[in-house]
Amino acid sequence: MQPQEATMGAELAVAPPALQRPRIARAFGGLWRLVRRKPLGALGMAIVIGMLVLSLGPPKAEFGLPDLPDRPLGFEMGKPWLARYHPDDFFYNERGRLATFEGPSWKHWLGTDNRGRDIWARIVWGTRRSLFLGIWALTLGTIAGTLVGLVSAYFSGLFDLLFQRIMDAIQSFPALLILLMVLSLTEPSLRVLAIALAFVAIPSVQRIVRSVVLSVREEAYVDAARVMGASHRRIMFRHILPNVIAPVIVIFSVGLGAVILAEAAISFVSPSSVPFTASWGLMLAEGRTVMFDHPGMVLASGGFIALAVLGFNLAGDALRDILDPRLRLM
């Protein structure tokens, strides 16, 4: 035992503990600073992480094309760990009748709804639908918007003028109406909804990307790259694109809230034109019929919609202040 103690002592002499705090403590320190400086932002991020945790389930090894809401990442995702039941399971009480409008209990954390289904389970499955729909829509929208903004600002001139007018045209549609129009033309499907939401997101993404690219384009290092004979593609993607990353992250997080809101609003207004899986907006619409006698459904679904949108807004605001304060007035 003696030699071992000696080596430990030697290590201590080299690196005093005061200077080398363990990694976990450092991470907690950073977290604590965030909570103290931006309490609302930290709250928002906690809500976002909470939603992510709610929507996760055991992966099953059936790979294929991504499909919403059950195969969001290309593999089948099983029942969310926190859901307890399937959203379409009906429950019966001891007399053999459908257990409708039961109050919260250990079996049903938030009670049951008008058709005897578990409200908590439907909320959790609805979280997965909202979240992954939002992630897919924004991923598509952000990629398209970034490309449009980058190319439009880089080549400028007549090309830019024309492109910006098209973007003006898209932007002048109120998002909700354009989504309703697309849904009235097609069969209900989450994939179409995601693409439509992405389309709506393009103009605002490209506007911000464009403004960044317009200023970066004039930098000396871009001229230098050009003089060295770099191709347009190389300049755009290697020299200009990295400047856009911070604003794009901010747009992504703020946009997720907006997309989740839009999905809920559409399911709420026109339940027949969206797929009939468990969804917060659908629950709110259904719950509205019975809310004066049994407010449980409305309170649960409305509460979660509000919480999610609030959470993404707060998290996005905080991210913006940290990453790119110039965006504050947009």
Add this chain to the structure above:
Amino acid sequence: MQAYIVRRLLLNLVVLFLVATLVFVALRIDPDNVVQLAAQGTQITDIEEAKRAIKRTLGLDKPVFPDQYFTYLGDLLRLDLGESFRTRTPVMDEIKNRIGPSLELGILQLLVALVVAIPVGIVSAVRQDRWIDYVLRSVAIFFLGVPVFVLAVFVLLGAARYLDWSPPLTTYRDPFPVPPFDTSAPEDLWVNLQIMAIPAVVGGLGTGAVIMRFLRSQMLEVLRQDYIRTAWAKGLKERVIIMRHAFKNALIPVVTVIGLVLGTLVSGNVVLESIFIIPGIGLYAVEGVRQNDYPVVQAMVLLVASFLVFVNLAVDVVYAWLDPRIRYA
């Protein structure tokens, strides 16, 4: 200035033309589905027969370009928006009947928003970082984050449970109300206001939160200017400094925000009108979607888009008029 307005008008025409083209393309992405859906709603029993009839009325049996496209543009120029699949009435007439309630709701919301946002924004900026500022800002964040339709449903619920009061119309008890709704607006002003009260206040507060946040940041900026210090040094009254010197100058950028907010008001009203069964154009659009009545939805999109395009122009003009330093070249 005149040259600027003329140029903007011309540019707006280009944008409107693009809007119309986009809507045209949208219908042609999957025309068979539209025809199928429309055919299911007609009286004709033979579905193939019905499909052919629909195709003829929509002009889908002709080549897409140039025939269909130019017929479409020509109709638009004559303000002919087609007729509804279901009711067979021209969409334009229906819009004329329904624009009133929508305008009323929009104006009431804007009034509520301004009446709340202006004093709150000023107080919150003047008392920066005091407790009242924190309280007001937290309330604003709440109204920014919570969607109008969730808030509206909760307010309805709360009013019925604790105040034992509901708006006079009871159609919202209906889960998925089936059109056509009773679209005759109530004549009695008092009944009308009772129906409008909750949507106007809820929508107005959501909009007001945006305006308040922007007004506050503008006020903070202006209050740090030299001429405000001069005004204090002259010994002017606080009220005069804040209202006449600071507020007036902070208000100018707020005008642009009001223009931006109008767009969200329109979207929000689609939802609010369908909750409270207010027979406006938003509800008309929702009815159109629920019944797969494509001409109605298309007309709504065109109408609202062109409205917003011109609102944006108006905002820019008002902005230049309020602030003579702005010169559009």
